[in-house]
Amino acid sequence: MKISVPKGTKDILPEEMASWRKVEGLYTDVMLNAGYGEIRIPVFEYTELFDRGVGDTTDIVQKEMYTFEDKGGRSLTLRPEGTAGIARSYIENGMSSLPQPVKLFYKITAYRYENVQKGRYREFNQMGAEIIGADSPNADVELISILGNFFGKLGIGDLRLEINSIGCNVCRPAYNELLRDYYKDRIEGMCSDCKRRYETNPLRLIDCKEEKCLEASRDVPYITDNLCEDCASHFSNVKTGLDRLDIEYNVNKQIVRGLDYYKKTVFEFVSANVGTQGTVCGGGRYDGLIDSLGGSDAPGVGFSMGTERLMMELESRKLLPSDERSPEIYFVTVGEKPYAYARKISCALRKADIYSEMDLLGRSVKAQMKDANRKNAKYVVVMGEEEISQNKAEILVMETGERKDVSLDSIYKRIVEKKV
Numbered sequence: 001m002k003i004s005v006p007k008g009t010k011d012i013l014p015e016e017m018a019s020w021r022k023v024e025g026l027y028t029d030v031m032l033n034a035g036y037g038e039i040r041i042p043v044f045e046y047t048e049l050f051d052r053g054v055g056d057t058t059d060i061v062q063k064e065m066y067t068f069e070d071k072g073g074r075s076l077t078l079r080p081e082g083t084a085g086i087a088r089s090y091i092e093n094g095m096s097s098l099p100q101p102v103k104l105f106y107k108i109t110a111y112r113y114e115n116v117q118k119g120r121y122r123e124f125n126q127m128g129a130e131i132i133g134a135d136s137p138n139a140d141v142e143l144i145s146i147l148g149n150f151f152g153k154l155g156i157g158d159l160r161l162e163i164n165s166i167g168c169n170v171c172r173p174a175y176n177e178l179l180r181d182y183y184k185d186r187i188e189g190m191c192s193d194c195k196r197r198y199e200t201n202p203l204r205l206i207d208c209k210e211e212k213c214l215e216a217s218r219d220v221p222y223i224t225d226n227l228c229e230d231c232a233s234h235f236s237n238v239k240t241g242l243d244r245l246d247i248e249y250n251v252n253k254q255i256v257r258g259l260d261y262y263k264k265t266v267f268e269f270v271s272a273n274v275g276t277q278g279t280v281c282g283g284g285r286y287d288g289l290i291d292s293l294g295g296s297d298a299p300g301v302g303f304s305m306g307t308e309r310l311m312m313e314l315e316s317r318k319l320l321p322s323d324e325r326s327p328e329i330y331f332v333t334v335g336e337k338p339y340a341y342a343r344k345i346s347c348a349l350r351k352a353d354i355y356s357e358m359d360l361l362g363r364s365v366k367a368q369m370k371d372a373n374r375k376n377a378k379y380v381v382v383m384g385e386e387e388i389s390q391n392k393a394e395i396l397v398m399e400t401g402e403r404k405d406v407s408l409d410s411i412y413k414r415i416v417e418k419k420v
């Protein structure tokens with residue numbers, strides 16, 4: 001019986017990894033050039049971190065977490081996202097005593113028990129960044145502008161940016177009352193998720209995608225129109241900051257995001273190519289998160305993009321970058337001695353960071369040549385017993401078909417002296 005991968009997971013094979021390496025490498029460069037330090041956090045954390053961090057009224061915590069008890073009876077959960085773990089790490093590693101703000105980026109896998117469909121998996125990858133310790137709208141603008149830069153480098157700088165503000169602890173309670181009042185006579189006809197959220201998190205009723213709920217929300221008052229002075233001024237400054245950088249955006253009052261920690265700015269980059277939800281990247285401000293996890297009152301803002309969705313976007317536009325390599329030199333050998341000699345040179349080449357290839361299957365010269373062609377080798381060096389005894393080898397320039405005899409000593413010397 002064959003065993004397949006678990007539902008919602010997949011292998012990323014070498015030919016795809018060529019694009020992943022390029023995209024993740026570009027992301028790393030972009031973040032390092034903006035002064036962000038890379039962080040790695042554990043795949044699993046104590047469940048309580050996500051209950052309190054992501055929020056126990058969210059779909060993620062209520063329905064989607066991979067939670068298990070370890071042999072010591074502790075409740076652990078595979079991270080459904082990175083922000084909560086990074087907030088924990090900020091507190092645990094005393095990062096509040098570092099010069100503020102602390103700017104971090106990451107590339108992680110995340111796990112959510114979701115309905116699997118196009119662009120929605122149970123194990124997926126995220127590339128993200130967080131700024132902790134800056135409450136200025138400039139931090140929100142910086143992150144969005146970095147994303148614009150990154151998408152531009154990939155050739156998808158035209159992804160649609162949607163922004164909104166969802167208020168804070170000052171304006172949210174009064175707005176929640178306004179919402180409950182609005183939905184009071186409508187909630188009966190709405191879905192069970194909305195009924196559940198009516199008391200605990202009425203903000204989420206606004207972005208329910210069920211037909212009957214969309215209809216019920218048609219005339220809903222938006223928090224964007226009910227912000228306190230501080231939130232309104234923050235939002236206005238974010239918009240001014242984006243305008244100054246000529247970054248196009250659309251204020252979408254329906255964006256509320258699915259995680260409880262968000263306050264003030266929220267944003268998404270969306271596209272029609274990445275599945276029903278269309279979100280390539282989501283982020284926002286989470287002032288109060290560090291505090292709620294037992295740390296200082298450091299504010300925070302960040303984003304993450306789904307790497308698989310980003311790849312889908314690039315693929316649908318035929319813009320997938322490649323990091324395929326081809327051998328500089330392919331050694332075609334006949335006999336044990338030539339093989340051993342070629343192996344020695346090949347090792348020296350690899351040590352000098354030059355890609356060289358050799359046969360591992362004892363193949364015929366013809367089959368080795370075919371392999372060199374398939375791998376798109378630049379030069380083929382042919383060595384047999386006779387060549388070795390005469391201290392020479394034949395070099396074939398694959399592009400032109402030109403052939404030359406060279407002395408083995410000269411090849412070896414040039415490599416060892418790094419004059420290759």
Ligand code: HAM
Binds near residue numbers: 082125258279286308
């Ligand atoms: P999120 O919106 O839950 O936010 O996820 C961010 C991105 O991860 C989404 O826009 C999407 O591209 C990708 N994603 C989410 N779920 C899946 C899935 N099941 N399959 C494939 N891709 C998926 C967060 O995770 C926040 N931590 C973002 C953030 C960072 N906010 C502040 N800092």
